[in-house]
Amino acid sequence: MYQLFVWEFLQPYAILLLVTGFALLRLWHRRQETRARLLWVSVPFATLFVISLPAVADLVLGSLEWKYPPLGERPADVQAIVVLASYVYPPAGEGGLPELDESTASRCRMAAQLYRQGRAIPVLVTGGSANPGKDPVCAVAMRDFLVQLGVPATDIVVEGDAQTTYENATNSKKILAERGITRVVLLTDAAHLYRSVRCFRKQGLDVIPCGCRYRAEYLEFSLPKFLPKVRAVEACQRACHEWLGVLWYWIRGRL
Numbered sequence: 001m002y003q004l005f006v007w008e009f010l011q012p013y014a015i016l017l018l019v020t021g022f023a024l025l026r027l028w029h030r031r032q033e034t035r036a037r038l039l040w041v042s043v044p045f046a047t048l049f050v051i052s053l054p055a056v057a058d059l060v061l062g063s064l065e066w067k068y069p070p071l072g073e074r075p076a077d078v079q080a081i082v083v084l085a086s087y088v089y090p091p092a093g094e095g096g097l098p099e100l101d102e103s104t105a106s107r108c109r110m111a112a113q114l115y116r117q118g119r120a121i122p123v124l125v126t127g128g129s130a131n132p133g134k135d136p137v138c139a140v141a142m143r144d145f146l147v148q149l150g151v152p153a154t155d156i157v158v159e160g161d162a163q164t165t166y167e168n169a170t171n172s173k174k175i176l177a178e179r180g181i182t183r184v185v186l187l188t189d190a191a192h193l194y195r196s197v198r199c200f201r202k203q204g205l206d207v208i209p210c211g212c213r214y215r216a217e218y219l220e221f222s223l224p225k226f227l228p229k230v231r232a233v234e235a236c237q238r239a240c241h242e243w244l245g246v247l248w249y250w251i252r253g254r255l
Contacts, residue, residue, distance in 0.1 A: 017049060017228045052228035055219065057235035062216035064242055065190040068197070071210040074117040078208060079181040083111045084168050084188040084196060085127020085138035098136035100145055103213060107187050108142055110212045112149035114185060123151055124175060124184075126159040126168045165192070165245070166254050169199040182206050190214045191238055195246050198255040 024042055050056055074081075086103035100108065104127075111123055123146060127138030137160040147153050159175055162168045176184065183206040188196050190211030200207045215235060249255045 014228045017052060020045065021049060049228060051236040052232050053226055054229055054232045055225040057232035058216045058219060060239040061191055061235045064194045064239055065214055065216045068190065068193045068209040068211050074114045074185060075208055076118060078183055078185050080122045080124055080176060080184045081111050081114055082124045082126065082172055082184045082186050083107050083142065085142060087130060088136050088138045088141045090135050098141040100141055103189050104138065104142060106212045108145050109149065111187050112146060112151050115151050120155055122155055122157050124157040124159060124172055126162050126172050128161050128163050165196050165199050169203050173203040173205060185210050191242055195242060195249060202255055
């Protein structure tokens, strides 16, 4: 009970949001003549409060993640593993090394695990630089990390030009076609699979989706699920980004 109180109730974000909500309710009750003007504050606040609830975040993020459950084992007939980049941090100082962000590192670890599940097959890492000519190339840093994880450098193919999911798909298609590869495991964050799988299939590839970093939990009615959390806002923002990306890609004919 003590842990529940400390970790769920005594959090600055939750306390501030609840206090602000209570203050707004007081204003609505006491100042009837200004209710029209209060709407300009109340509507954004109510929206922020709703997307701050973990139960809502699970629903919104789950709309993307639940379509593709985790891949247990690598299918025996898969010809290659394609790993999409997220971001790589530049070296912290002179002589330092680039550092993969959490998403990219997780994808590479999953790729190494899949690689060891059967015969040796190519691992294609795809992703360019956030600032070409200045920041490190994601795919190069991914290759180095995969080598550290035990994947032979000779089995790693680097595609270091893609700047978008669409370019991941088109550039990878060209490389794979040169090798006669059509059936691949596509590895990215679970929330990113919905858009990326459709992009790659649009290029004529036979795709087996493989997600990592699943964040949406199946619905359960417990008090903590209805207390505002910062991570819920982040999850809703990620889902919104993906759904807007799906809409934009659909308009452009990329899905």
